[in-house]
Amino acid sequence: MTDTTNSPGADGGDALVTAFNAVGADYIFCSSGSEWAPVWESLARRHRDGLPCPQYLDLTHETVAVGMATGYGLIKRRPQGVLLHAAPGLLQGSMAVHGALLAGVPMVVSSSESTTYGDGPGQDPGGQWYRNLSIVGGPHQIAQPFTKWSNEAASVHTLPTMVTRAAELAWRAPAGPAYLNVPLEILLEEWDGREAKPIVAPGSTHSSPEEVDPVAQLIREASNPVIVTETAGREAGGFEALVAFAEAWNIPVVEPDSAVCGNFPRTHPLHAGSDIGPWMDEADLILLVNCRAPFYPPSRRPSKATVVVIDEVPQRPHVVYQVLFADRYLEGSVANTLRQLAKRAKDLDTEAVGVRRAAQEQRHADEQSAIAAAEAKAAQAPEGIDPVLVAATLRKMLEGRDGIVVDETITHSRVVKRHVQTADPDSYFYVQGGLGQGIAVALGVKLAAKERPVVLTIGDGAFTYNPVIQSYDASNAYELPLLIVVFNNRVYKSMNLNHRRFYPEGAAADTGEWLGTDLHRLPRLAAFAEPFGMHTETVDAPEALAPALERALKAVAEGTTAVVDVLVTR
Secondary structure, rough: OOOOOOOOOOOOHHHHHHHHHHHHOOOEEEEOHHHHHHHHHHHHHHHHOOOOEEEEEEEOOHHHHHHHHHHHHHHOOOEEEEEOOOOHHHHHHHHHHHHHHHHHHOOOEEOOOOOOOOOOOOOOOOHHHHHHHHOOHHHHHHHHHHOOOEEOOOOOHHHHHHHHHHHHHHOOOOEEEEEOOOOHHHHHOEOOOOOOOOOOOOOOOOOOHHHHHHHHHHHOOOOOOEEEEEEEHHHOOOOHHHHHHHHHHOOEOOOOOOEEOOOOOOOOOEEEOOOOOOOHOOOEEEEOOOOOOOOOOOOOOOOOOOEEEEEEEOOOOOOOOOOOOEEEEEEEHHHHHHHHHHHHOOOHHHHHHHHHHHHHHHHHHHHHHHHHHHHHHHHHHOOOOOOOHHHOOOOOOOOOOOOOEEEOOOHHHHHHHHHHHHOOOOOEOOOOOOOOOHHHHHHHHHHHOOOOEEEEEHHHHHHHHOOOOHHHHHHHHOOOOOOEEEEEOOHHHHHHHHHHHHHOOHHHHHHHHOOOOOOOOOOEEEHHHOEOOOOEEOOOOHHHHHHHHHHHHHHOOOOHHHHHEEEEEO
């Protein structure tokens, strides 16, 4: 092993930065590792010489790095670069990478591992690889289960095109993270400057008229059709195309609890709520638009409905068990397919459509009345703050502000969706793949939509899973102010509910010893933001809620993250 200084010329670090440039990455989200010195040197050189490169974000936790890339990708829908440290860093960030897979967000994730362990020529990679960082088979082996594609760059000369391949695979449906192991020796190796060709957006695929026409006829003949969607709004133009399709045919739209983003205006008369149950026996045609798992339990088959699946990739490769009961598939770009079907809304039975529309408008009016009644009851609660009041107050505060809600609640997720009632594209996202990512995802959303207020709704249990300090550091360092609203019931409620459900007359019910659920011992959650100079509020009285949220939104508008810890009654 020769102990020499690396030449000042181009090396694998330059190759990797050049590749991310070619990919069109706006950012490199990095949780630092000792392998990334060649990348840092390349960036420093490019900054000094005025050469193009993605913006580099120095982040202090792997979940923050991946989560921010996820949030950014939810809005921008283009692959970004993520750098983690070796196999341990990949393992630390693996839950967030898996969340990106479930959320359908493209990104290229890289980490490194030595291939010579100090016994090869060139610079010494360091003893840490030999002693405690390496994993048998390399990190690309452990990344396989939670990524779309996982591989190793075996040469500096193929590194740029390997990044291109990873990005292109990540971007194509179903979009998700690709992983590339880039050994440190490759990063330090001299590079001849062969650059990767810039990549372009994926081409679109379409269902043919021969496939679309029969489905249009099925809709035309149906007396009680319904649309069910989980992720139509995640696709570019999907939200608008779904609205146009539903309006053209006057078909109700159900967003089940499994919906992970805003797909249809919840204030629209054709919005039919979150419960698919009543339609299982009544509908004669169910149109599953971007639905991974619409029926629960999976064996619950619609009693008489024909099922049409409209999805670019109906069978999700990463879903372990998936039941769709499809009678017909329309595959290809969902937005394009919906637009094709909307154009075919002709020769309708106006009387039958009128009856259907009137029935749905009545259902919607009944739901709005029920929402209003629930909010009035919450406002008049004899003591404490009802979660419904929090969501309703938040909705009123966000009116006219073009806000985005990122949701990491569990017990209160239905309350948030029902009462915040987002109505615009890219205005609601539910965090995927496990608790503890919400703040980072919200920061990434804010990075992509700096002009819009971003609100994170989160439970106290979920909050404690987050890397809070590192997330607050990123918020301050990169001027990404959020409004964080904590629904704090001082308990892991979902765990407690399951214990009570499985053992209603068990020992815990008899003695009151409910294990694994108590969060009363935690300190004031808002206080963790104080050392960062953030705006903090703790609210336990209904009359204090609206003023506190108003002050918090004002602080966010002025550039400061605000944390409002609301002590709710349930």
